[in-house]
Amino acid sequence: MVKKTQPIKLEDLAKQLNVSKVTISKALRGHPDISYSTTEKVKALAEELGYMPNIMARNLSSRRSNTIGLVVPKIAHVFFASIIEAVYDAAFENNYEIVLTVSQEQAYRERKHILSLLSMRVDGLIISITEETTDLSIFEKVMSHGVRLVFLDRVPNMPNISSVTVNDRVGAFTAIEYAIKKGYKKIAHIGGYHNINIGRERFQGFREAMSKYKIPIKSEWVTEGGFSEEDGYNAFHEIYKKGDLPEYILAVTYPVALGIYNAAAEKGISIPGDIEITCFGSNTFNKNIPSFFNFVNQSTKELGTQAVKMMIEQINNPKDFNPQKIVLDTELFIADNLSQRIAL
Amino acid sequence: MVKKTQPIKLEDLAKQLNVSKVTISKALRGHPDISYSTTEKVKALAEELGYMPNIMARNLSSRRSNTIGLVVPKIAHVFFASIIEAVYDAAFENNYEIVLTVSQEQAYRERKHILSLLSMRVDGLIISITEETTDLSIFEKVMSHGVRLVFLDRVPNMPNISSVTVNDRVGAFTAIEYAIKKGYKKIAHIGGYHNINIGRERFQGFREAMSKYKIPIKSEWVTEGGFSEEDGYNAFHEIYKKGDLPEYILAVTYPVALGIYNAAAEKGISIPGDIEITCFGSNTFNKNIPSFFNFVNQSTKELGTQAVKMMIEQINNPKDFNPQKIVLDTELFIADNLSQRIAL
DNA sequence: ATAATTTAATTAAACGATAAAGCCAAATAG
DNA sequence: CTATTTGGCTTTATCGTTTAATTAAATTAT
Numbered sequence: 001m002v003k004k005t006q007p008i009k010l011e012d013l014a015k016q017l018n019v020s021k022v023t024i025s026k027a028l029r030g031h032p033d034i035s036y037s038t039t040e041k042v043k044a045l046a047e048e049l050g051y052m053p054n055i056m057a058r059n060l061s062s063r064r065s066n067t068i069g070l071v072v073p074k075i076a077h078v079f080f081a082s083i084i085e086a087v088y089d090a091a092f093e094n095n096y097e098i099v100l101t102v103s104q105e106q107a108y109r110e111r112k113h114i115l116s117l118l119s120m121r122v123d124g125l126i127i128s129i130t131e132e133t134t135d136l137s138i139f140e141k142v143m144s145h146g147v148r149l150v151f152l153d154r155v156p157n158m159p160n161i162s163s164v165t166v167n168d169r170v171g172a173f174t175a176i177e178y179a180i181k182k183g184y185k186k187i188a189h190i191g192g193y194h195n196i197n198i199g200r201e202r203f204q205g206f207r208e209a210m211s212k213y214k215i216p217i218k219s220e221w222v223t224e225g226g227f228s229e230e231d232g233y234n235a236f237h238e239i240y241k242k243g244d245l246p247e248y249i250l251a252v253t254y255p256v257a258l259g260i261y262n263a264a265a266e267k268g269i270s271i272p273g274d275i276e277i278t279c280f281g282s283n284t285f286n287k288n289i290p291s292f293f294n295f296v297n298q299s300t301k302e303l304g305t306q307a308v309k310m311m312i313e314q315i316n317n318p319k320d321f322n323p324q325k326i327v328l329d330t331e332l333f334i335a336d337n338l339s340q341r342i343a344l
Numbered sequence: 345m346v347k348k349t350q351p352i353k354l355e356d357l358a359k360q361l362n363v364s365k366v367t368i369s370k371a372l373r374g375h376p377d378i379s380y381s382t383t384e385k386v387k388a389l390a391e392e393l394g395y396m397p398n399i400m401a402r403n404l405s406s407r408r409s410n411t412i413g414l415v416v417p418k419i420a421h422v423f424f425a426s427i428i429e430a431v432y433d434a435a436f437e438n439n440y441e442i443v444l445t446v447s448q449e450q451a452y453r454e455r456k457h458i459l460s461l462l463s464m465r466v467d468g469l470i471i472s473i474t475e476e477t478t479d480l481s482i483f484e485k486v487m488s489h490g491v492r493l494v495f496l497d498r499v500p501n502m503p504n505i506s507s508v509t510v511n512d513r514v515g516a517f518t519a520i521e522y523a524i525k526k527g528y529k530k531i532a533h534i535g536g537y538h539n540i541n542i543g544r545e546r547f548q549g550f551r552e553a554m555s556k557y558k559i560p561i562k563s564e565w566v567t568e569g570g571f572s573e574e575d576g577y578n579a580f581h582e583i584y585k586k587g588d589l590p591e592y593i594l595a596v597t598y599p600v601a602l603g604i605y606n607a608a609a610e611k612g613i614s615i616p617g618d619i620e621i622t623c624f625g626s627n628t629f630n631k632n633i634p635s636f637f638n639f640v641n642q643s644t645k646e647l648g649t650q651a652v653k654m655m656i657e658q659i660n661n662p663k664d665f666n667p668q669k670i671v672l673d674t675e676l677f678i679a680d681n682l683s684q685r686i687a688l
Numbered sequence: 689a690t691a692a693t694t695t696a697a698t699t700a701a702a703c704g705a706t707a708a709a710g711c712c713a714a715a716t717a718g
Numbered sequence: 719c720t721a722t723t724t725g726g727c728t729t730t731a732t733c734g735t736t737t738a739a740t741t742a743a744a745t746t747a748t
Contacts, residue, residue: 005488007465009704020728025706035726050485055463056404057704060733065400075432081425088419088446092453097460100444102432109436116441119399121351141394144349261633289605289636353734364698369736379696401734404703 008051017041028053059121067097068311069117071127073105073154073227077255079282079300080128083152086304087126094312096123105130105228111138124148124311129156131226134195148314152307153298155197162314164307164326168198168280171296171330172205172250175278178294178332179248180213184276188221188246190235190256199224202252202280221246232259240267247275254281257293272335280330295333302328352395361385372397403465411441412655413461415471417449417498417571421599423626423644424472427496430648431470438656440467449474449572455482468492468655473500475570478539492658496651497642499541506658508651508670512542512624515640515674516549516594519622522638522676523592524557528620532565532590534579534600543568546596546624565590576603584611591619598625601637616679624674635679646672 014021019038027034027042028051034042045051059065070087074080084100091098099120101113110130115138117125125142127149136158142149151163172189179187189206192199203224210217220242225231232251236259239245251257257279261271271277271292278294306326314321358365363382371378371386372395378386389395403409414431418424428444435442443464445457454474459482461469469486471493480502486493495507516533523531533550536543547568554561564586569575576595580603583589595601601623605615615621615636622638650670658665 005490007489007704011704021704022706022729023727025704026727029706033726038726052459052463054404054465054704055460056400056409056465057733058706060398060400060404060735061704061706063706063733074429075419076422076425076429078420078422078425081420081422085418085420085446089448098444100442102429104433115396116399119396121398121400145351146349258633289602292633351734355734365734366699366736367697369734370697373736377696382696398734401703402736404705405734405736407703407736 007054008049009054013042013045013049013051016045063121065097065121065123066095067099067120067122068308069114069120069122069125070098070100071103071110071113071117071125072100073103073110073128073130075102079254079298082282082300083128083304086301087152087308090305090308094308096308096312103130105132105226107132107135111135114138114142118142118145118147122147123315124150126150126152126307126311128152128154129196130154131193131196131199146318148311150307150311150314153198153303157195157197157200160323162310162324164303164310164328165197166298166303166328166330168201168330169205169208171280171298171332172202173209174205174330174332175250175294175296176206176209177213178334179250179276179278180209180215184248185215186218186221186244186246186248187215188218188239188249190223190232190239190249190251190260191225192227192252193224198280199252202250206250218244218246220244227253227256229255229259229262232256232261233263234259236260236263245269245275249275249277251277251279251293254279254293254295257281261292278332291335294335297331297333299328351398352393353398357386357389357393357395361389407465409441409465409467410439411443411464411466412652413458413464413466413469414442414444415447415454415457415461415469416444417447417454417472417474419446423598423642426626426644427472427648430645431496431652434649434652438652440652440656447474449476449570451476451479455479458482458486462486462489462491466491467659468494470494470496470651470655472496472498473540474498475537475540475543490662492655494651494655494658497542497647501539501541501544504667506654506668508647508654508672509541510642510647510672510674512545512674513549513552515624515642515676516546517553518549518674518676519594519638519640520550520553521557522678523594523620523622524553524559526592528592529559530562530565530588530590530592531559532562532583532593534567534576534583534593534595534604535569536571536596537568542624543596546594550594562588562590564588571597571600573599573603573606576600576605577607578603580604580607589613589619593619593621595621595623595637598623598637598639601625605636622676638679639677641675641677643672 010021010024013024023034024042027039028046068091072080088098103110103113107130110133125147133156136156139149151161153165155163155165191203194200221239223235225235249260251260257277260277264271269275280296282298282300310324354365354368357368367378368386371383372390412435416424432442447454447457451474454477469491477500480500483493495505497509499507499509535547538544567579569579593604595604601621604621608615613619624640626642626644654668
């Protein structure tokens with residue numbers, strides 16, 4: 001049996017101190033209208049009685065929520081988990097609340113969550129879109145409601161939006177250049193859909209590098225698909241069926257690289273022995289554990305922090321709205337510890 | 345320049361249809377008071393105008409939030425990321441919202457977040473406590489406010505609470521028994537604080553197994569500390585300094601195992617060559633990638649799902665409150681793929 | 689045919705805060 | 719010494735819903 005205490009409200013405090021509830025409200029917020037002595041009295045009593053403001057009432061009344069909505073396609077992947085943590089940390093430091101929702105790579109869920117967050121009257125929305133997002137009307141809607149919008153890492157193809165991304169094109173270019181300089185000629189790219197920046201740009205980087213070094217692109221070795229393990233798995237099987245295997249693969253994400261790994265393992269093909277793989281992703285985890293893949297590292301900490309910072313700036317300067325774009329550099333991490341590992 | 349549309353409210357719809365706003369409110373919620381024909385009209389207009397209910401007003405008025413607060417110590421770790429995803433999925437299916445907060449293993453943050461969530465008037469709180477949580481008064485407070493409380497995986501030492509955990513003791517016992525049967529005698533346990541169930545129980549399982557097989561416990565090989573990579577790193581260094589090294593280590597978490605790995609690597613000690621490690625954690629990620637550790641697997645999917653289920657049951661049956669405890673089984677995964685990997 | 693019930697709506701009163709305006713006495717200005 | 723400002727509160731209105739209490743008409747029961 002739980003005895004349920006009624007939460008204490010402003011009015012209760014007001015009665016006990018024989019002042020109006022507005023005085024209490026102002027005192028608790030440190031408003032200069034209220035004298036030092038009463039402010040102290042109010043705060044002391046509030047503390048004593050364990051007063052907790054009713055956030056809903058406060059937000060309703062003040063017409064702002066101090067809350068930023070965050071919509072991501074996945075949680076249970078290193079890259080997103082790290083980004084989310086960074087966003088939460090940055091928000092905490094700036095006294096903002098985060099409401100996180102997860103679309104699970106499904107556009108309808110994304111849409112539903114965005115509506116839900118708008119219903120909560122969030123001050124802004126940080127979004128990393130799903131692989132299947134093509135209907136962009138929802139984003140127009142967000143903006144038309146005066147809710148700030150910052151895209152994080154995954155950005156839809158539309159004008160006048162703010163975003164924090166990495167330089168995908170250069171990242172991909174570097175990864176391919178590395179491979180070419182190492183002497184590989186049979187190079188594949190298991191890539192992402194082109195309706196989304198990371199799919200498009202990574203492919204472009206791949207193509208530019210191939211073109212620069214005059215390596216012919218073999219169309220069977222270039223795929224366009226989703227970002228999950230399953231997608232990588234299937235893509236590799238497709239390539240395998242055709243017979244001729246590449247020596248090097250640039251995978252669009254870490255889960256895709258995992259899928260490739262699994263598919264290859266099933267066929268008795270060794271990674272990185274027979275095929276070397278580089279993928280985009282965060283290298284901040286497990287950084288000392290020997291890796292089977294090279295990484296085009298994306299600083300999740302920086303991505304998350306910058307997105308929050310940009311968002312708060314935009315919230316605080318509602319009138320001069322200029323879409324901002326921040327593009328962070330990537331860094332190629334080679335899994336050279338592989339040799340060490342085998343030597344152990 | 346953004347033209348800011350004023351959100352549409354009940355009253356706007358009411359005026360257009362020449363009915364009262366309560367009629368609109370009821371119609372939208374499918375209340376039987378309202379006739380079929382007006383209900384249809386209202387819904388059509390709401391859809392047309394893109395009406396979005398103001399959640400804060402709704403929650404304030406109805407005195408419930410349909411929201412469950414989730415407090416976890418970390419996001420950017422496989423185990424928690426997976427749990428969080430499971431909780432979100434289960435909540436989504438049951439039409440509940442989740443508000444996630446992250447304590448970063450710090451008790452003061454945890455406390456602050458809990459207060460914040462109470463301020464939001466969540467219907468219930470699912471909590472996985474930090475490694476340093478010792479002041480349990482905040483949990484009493486939660487309960488005294490009639491807010492449901494379910495602990496997930498990490499549970500404080502207090503009576504009459506609900507929880508969803510795994511059988512840590514048996515899990516640890518099994519991991520040690522495995523080691524003993526394999527012939528190891530020099531067995532270490534880099535463990536967690538005993539004020540928290542997972543620290544205490546895993547240690548108990550370790551001790552019971554050692555005792556059953558009459559293997560003496562060497563006190564230098566048993567530590568009690570936090571759950572992070574750093575803790576594992578430091579603990580191993582402590583052991584290393586003393587000179588005599590174990591052949592097998594049971595690590596209390598995956599990050600701790602990683603820390604041990606790193607510390608060992610620095611000293612030129614090979615994992616699993618020189619020392620075999622088993623840790624608690626989820627094995628659902630990267631499951632085909634050869635692992636350096638064995639796992640006492642905890643089904644994160646099941647943990648998250650059950651916690652949400654239990655929570656919703658308790659919310660829906662406010663009167664007959666009985667603390668419930670669900671204890672899930674673990675499974676030992678041996679990294680036997682290690683040999684394969686080296687052969688490749 | 690009248691009373692009792694049901695249907696479909698309306699009006700009034702919260703919910704717990706904040707914002708805007710108003711008030712009065714004390715302090716300062718001219 | 720009067721006029722104006724300031725300090726410190728209070729009063730009133732509002733935020734956008736829902737819940738509870740009413741009402742009027744239509745239906746059913748007796």
